[in-house]
Amino acid sequence: MRLTAPPRSTSLISLLALPLPLGVLCIAYLIAVARRPEIPESAQIEDPHQWGFPKWYGQQPSPFDFSSTSVGEDEEICDHPKSILLFIDLPYDSPLIPSALTLLHTLQTANRFNVSVISTFSPTWDGQVSIRQNLQGAGCETKDWIWRVGDNSGSSDLGCEKAIWVEEGVGKPGKANVSLLSHPHHLLGKDAGYNAMKAFHGDQWELGLLTSILPAPNSPTIFYPARRVTSRKSVVYFPSRTTSPKDYPRLPWGRIWSIYSPSRRSPPKIRASEDPFSDKSAWKKFWVKEEQKLASTMRDAGVCLFEGWQNGQLDDRIAKAMLSGCIVATVPPKAHHDAFLPLILPLSRPDSVALQPKLPVHDLNHVLSTYTNPQLQRLALKAFMTARNRLVPMSRLKGVEGAVKVWEEGGRGYEFKDGFRWDCEAGEGGWCS
The missing domain is CATH 3.40.50 (Rossmann fold)
Structure with a gap:
């Protein structure tokens, strides 16, 4: 024999009163969020992994952009x-x-x-x-x-x-x-x-x-960083545009590594009545799209490794990567060595002088193992800040x-x-x- 109690009746007043405290809590939360102090920009620069990237980290001017009294909005007549x-x-x-x-x-x-x-x-x-x-x-x-x-x-x-x-x-x-x-x-x-x-x-x-x-690539209208990256330890290898796909190196297994395949198409022929340097030119639009495709891949990558990494040369590809928020792995460059060494993942120069050395898989994995994700986020931000000041067209001019x-x-x-x-x-x- 099982004894059961009849269900209790729920009053209409209690049902109507339930949303009231929830609404009060929501309003109190919104007021607290609205009144919370803004995160200091210095804290975001020091630890973007915890506090998020500054608002200017993206496709807009930053306080660290190259500036001069004779360029930009302050340009003298x-x-x-x-x-x-x-x-x-x-x-x-x-x-x-x-x-x-x-x-x-x-x-x-x-x-x-x-x-x-x-x-x-x-x-x-x-x-x-x-x-x-x-x-x-x-x-x-x-x-x-x-x-x-x-x-x-x-x-x-x-x-x-x-x-x-x-x-x-x-x-x-x-x-x-x-x-x-x-x-x-x-x-x-x-x-x-x-x-x-x-x-x-x-x-x-x-x-x-x-x-x-x-060097100074197009900046920052094309090469600018994304505020979020899926994985800072994802590596993208960038072969030279002139390298045949059959000569691409074999990538290691796993989802960490991928390769960027530049377009094999030739730019359109220039018509007899066409100004190739006009914004309406199909030839110029081709090159702009190629650069946009490259920039998009760099924004989504964590680490950029370029063909010729063993030469340790500071070229426009490295500048593009830094402007796009991608961390560059390379043999430390001789040019401006002290300034740029803290902004890259340093690789060892290979023992052999082969034109196409094997990918530095073990070396790069070892270097990455010494960095935490917060450190990598900070490295990407500081490289971006330097590039926006020193590796932009007006600075080069x-x-x-x-x-x-x-x-x-x-x-x-x-x-x-x-x-x-x-x-x-x-x-x-x-x-x-």
């Missing part, structure tokens, strides 16, 4: 802007085109310059006449500067001697008044030696100024302006910027045994 002819001497499908487009945009947005552009693949280029005649047709004789990017034309008889010549991305430096080499140690290379340049350029050649300026000023004041020879390091660890230098 320039009554006598310099005239520049940008000569893009590259194939239309060169991997260096994005850098050339960034340079063009930087010059166009600086009101202290009036810039025009000419290239060997533009419809206005006349292949039936010499390069000198094409440049003269573009008004080179009336320009203050001529900035040449690349040397695909192969010509050294360019004329336009009244202008100051700036060159970068050339195979044999030294022809211009100011030669920008991609890495500081190239200033000590055989091709940059005085005797070698004298023999190549001829007896009438005179030494100008050779220097190296930090100011560096080039400084080099031209040195030349104008009589400076000749080899200009080594601060932070350059040279030792026998890389096996370079005639004095290294």
Whole structure:
């Protein structure tokens, strides 16, 4: 026999009264949240893993952006802007085109310059006449500067001697008044030696100024970080655009590693009536989309490892990764070594000098094991802050302006910027045994 009690009746008043305390609690919570003090920005910078990234960590200006009284919103009115002819001497499908487009945009947005552009693949280029005649047709004789990017034309008889010549991305430096080499140690290379340049350029050649300026990709409209990353210990390997897929290294098993496959498509051919440097140009849109695809992958990656990591060179790929919030794993660069060593995951230089060494799987895993997730978040933020100050187009432009000023004041020879390091660890230098 089982005894049961009849169910208790629930009054209507108690049912109506139940939501009242819940509502009071919700209102009290919202008031507390609204009145809570904001997290200090210094705390977010010191420990973004705990407190979250600062509001400016993303696609917007930050307090650490490169600033100058002569650029940006504070740019002074320039009554006598310099005239520049940008000569893009590259194939239309060169991997260096994005850098050339960034340079063009930087010059166009600086009101202290009036810039025009000419290239060997533009419809206005006349292949039936010499390069000198094409440049003269573009008004080179009336320009203050001529900035040449690349040397695909192969010509050294360019004329336009009244202008100051700036060159970068050339195979044999030294022809211009100011030669920008991609890495500081190239200033000590055989091709940059005085005797070698004298023999190549001829007896009438005179030494100008050779220097190296930090790289600067398009920033921050394309390369900017995501505020959240799935895993800081996920590694993406980035092969060079010119490397065939059959030569890609074999990745280790697991979900931690992945590879970025750049587009194998060629940019569209430039039409006869099309200005390739117009924003409406299909050719230019192709390169912008390629950069956007690259930036998106970098934003989602925790660690970026580039082909050529063993060389320890600070190039625009590293700059793009830092601007995108991706932590770079590489052999510590010689350029600005002390400044950038704390901003990377340092890898050991391989014992062999193979062109394509094996992926540094064990070395990188060991390095990552020494970092906690909070430390990696802090590393990504500090690398971003440095890049937004030192690896942006306006910063690089100011560096080039400084080099031209040195030349104008009589400076000749080899200009080594601060932070350059040279030792026998890389096996370079005639004095290294």
